[in-house]
Amino acid sequence: MAPVNVSKICCIGAGYVGGPTCAVIALKCPHITVTIVDLNQARIDAWNSPDFKLPIYEPGLVEVVKQARGRNLFFSSDVDRGIQEADLIFVSVNTPTKKSGVGAGFAADLNYVELATRRIAAVAHSSKIVVEKSTVPCRTAESMRTILEANSRPGCRFDILSNPEFLAEGTAIKDLFAPDRVLIGSLQTPEGRDACAALTAVYANWVPTEKILTVGLWSSELSKLAANAMLAQRISSINALSAICEATGANIDEVAHAVGFDSRIGPKFLRASVGFGGSCFQKDILNLVYLAESLHLPQVAAYWRTVVDMNEHQKSRFSKTVVDTLFNTITGKHIAVLGFAFKADTGDTRESPAISLVRDFLSERAYVTIYDPQVEESQIWLDLAEACPLVPLETIKKQVTIAPSALDACKNKEAIVIATEWKEFKEIDWSSVYTHMNKPAFVFDGRMIVDADALRAIGFKVKVIGRGERV
Ligand SMILES: NC(=O)c1ccc[n+]([C@@H]2O[C@H](COP(=O)([O-])OP(=O)(O)OC[C@H]3O[C@@H](n4cnc5c(N)ncnc54)[C@H](O)[C@@H]3O)[C@@H](O)[C@H]2O)c1
Numbered sequence: 001m002a003p004v005n006v007s008k009i010c011c012i013g014a015g016y017v018g019g020p021t022c023a024v025i026a027l028k029c030p031h032i033t034v035t036i037v038d039l040n041q042a043r044i045d046a047w048n049s050p051d052f053k054l055p056i057y058e059p060g061l062v063e064v065v066k067q068a069r070g071r072n073l074f075f076s077s078d079v080d081r082g083i084q085e086a087d088l089i090f091v092s093v094n095t096p097t098k099k100s101g102v103g104a105g106f107a108a109d110l111n112y113v114e115l116a117t118r119r120i121a122a123v124a125h126s127s128k129i130v131v132e133k134s135t136v137p138c139r140t141a142e143s144m145r146t147i148l149e150a151n152s153r154p155g156c157r158f159d160i161l162s163n164p165e166f167l168a169e170g171t172a173i174k175d176l177f178a179p180d181r182v183l184i185g186s187l188q189t190p191e192g193r194d195a196c197a198a199l200t201a202v203y204a205n206w207v208p209t210e211k212i213l214t215v216g217l218w219s220s221e222l223s224k225l226a227a228n229a230m231l232a233q234r235i236s237s238i239n240a241l242s243a244i245c246e247a248t249g250a251n252i253d254e255v256a257h258a259v260g261f262d263s264r265i266g267p268k269f270l271r272a273s274v275g276f277g278g279s280c281f282q283k284d285i286l287n288l289v290y291l292a293e294s295l296h297l298p299q300v301a302a303y304w305r306t307v308v309d310m311n312e313h314q315k316s317r318f319s320k321t322v323v324d325t326l327f328n329t330i331t332g333k334h335i336a337v338l339g340f341a342f343k344a345d346t347g348d349t350r351e352s353p354a355i356s357l358v359r360d361f362l363s364e365r366a367y368v369t370i371y372d373p374q375v376e377e378s379q380i381w382l383d384l385a386e387a388c389p390l391v392p393l394e395t396i397k398k399q400v401t402i403a404p405s406a407l408d409a410c411k412n413k414e415a416i417v418i419a420t421e422w423k424e425f426k427e428i429d430w431s432s433v434y435t436h437m438n439k440p441a442f443v444f445d446g447r448m449i450v451d452a453d454a455l456r457a458i459g460f461k462v463k464v465i466g467r468g469e470r471v
């Protein structure tokens with residue numbers, strides 16, 4: 001069988017991964033028709049909105065969608081039709097951590113992957129290449145293959161590929177235009193290799209072929225979990241060192257610079273912070289922990305578990321620093337939290353460290369004012385309600401205000417906590433902020449973005465993560 005010449009792609013799941021990834025494929029492959037489908041009608045409507053108010057904020061995304069939408073890029077809630085018309089289908093649905101049942105709190109919830117797979121089997125009239133784009137535990141492709149083969153119509157064959165996505169939010173378009181690598185896993189059979197060649201040919205429209213790595217299915221699935229675990233491990237390592245810096249007077253920036261200068265270690269991903277967030281790191285490490293436990297490798301599971309434990313410690317350590325520095329009580333005090341997204345240049349708040357900080361401040365009965373340039377107000381309320389399940393939302397709303405700008409958020413406050421590294425927080429008119437704050441005025445920089453000396457010269461008391469100077 002010769003490799004399929006892919007002319008129609010369907011992507012199931014119009015989220016943070018499916019949307020940008022397949023929009024870029026459409027842009028770079030004008031000869032391929034790309035249809036992104038989702039059960040969530042509101043999301044599809046937003047992708048189709050005439051004024052390009054897309055459901056996710058990602059720099060450069062609107063420009064990509066403007067060029068391709070209506071040409072060879074389509075968004076639809078007709079999942080069945082999308083499946084039926086495509087030669088190649090990406091499964092890019094959510095795989096959150098299970099909330100109940102076996103493996104709750106660790107294992108990936110594969111229900112969405114399974115439902116999408118069953119739908120493909122139920123409605124496909126012709127052979128398909130099915131590509132696992134979601135992040136999944138090792139050997140999920142085998143379950144998908146079993147479901148597809150058990151339910152396929154005569155004459156329909158399904159070849160499964162694993163093609164995990166490595167984009168980071170906030171730089172998704174840049175990452176997709178020039179990825180470090182594209183990873184494709186396939187069965188090492190003639191059919192598996194042909195399917196792999198078909199997907200390779202799609203990416204080869206803009207990705208240099210030496211960056212397209214082809215491996216076995218299980219290696220591909222595990223490499224995604226491994227990459228995230230190792231990236232998160234670097235952050236937990238540098239954050240663990242930031243605690244030592246604060247206790248000794250060393251400076252974590254200088255330590256990271258010195259350590260990262262070693263070409264074997266390298267300088268990236270060594271920025272100490274209030275903790276890592278995002279929908280992936282914690283979920284994928286817990287998934288790896290669960291996998292190791294299921295394979296009867298408790299020491300391996302415990303090893304990776306510490307990466308998440310250290311992250312939890314970093315968040316609570318930072319909250320405690322705020323309380324300790326504000327004379328051991330923040331009850332009744334007013335705190336501005338600048339940034340609510342889990343990192344800059346995204347409106348995504350999943351696992352954002354800001355949520356933990358605000359929850360901690362509320363439990364100390366402080367008043368909190370939040371400002372974020374991209375996060376929707378409704379999302380903040382949803383996140384806080386979920387973080388404080390025992391507190392009625394009305395009570396939360398008595399303690400929390402959402403401000404329209406950073407300057408507004410900081411007025412008449414005792415302290416400012418920087419939780420997200422938005423560029424605009426570097427450029428605030430700090431003198432004006434200082435004038436309108438209660439004194440002594442404190443700044444707690446959880447992202448190492450302010451010029452602490454300049455702020456001290458204005459009069460602020462400043463604490464920066466990973467620096468031992470006294471306020
Ligand atoms: N967010 C990231 O930066 C990122 C990066 C790399 C990999 N991943 C992985 O990619 C996957 C998707 O992540 P995401 O952030 O895009 O999730 P998301 O929640 O933003 O999007 C998933 C979408 O799939 C839709 N969906 C679920 N089941 C469906 C079904 N049966 N039919 C049609 N639509 C369905 C949902 O309605 C939702 O819109 C996850 O496995 C995640 O771990 C995410």
Ligand SMILES: O=c1ccn([C@@H]2O[C@H](COP(=O)(O)OP(=O)(O)O[C@H]3O[C@H](CO)[C@@H](O)[C@H](O)[C@H]3O)[C@@H](O)[C@H]2O)c(=O)[nH]1
Nearest residue numbers: 165166167168169235269270271273276277278280342343
């Ligand atoms: O030196 C650093 C780098 C990052 N972070 C934090 O780590 C979290 C994750 O950041 P980042 O990795 O940039 O964003 P994600 O969108 O979560 O991307 C990660 O997770 C994705 C989902 O699996 C992968 O595809 C990406 O390769 C991987 O970087 C954020 O809270 C960052 O603020 C730090 O604290 N210090």
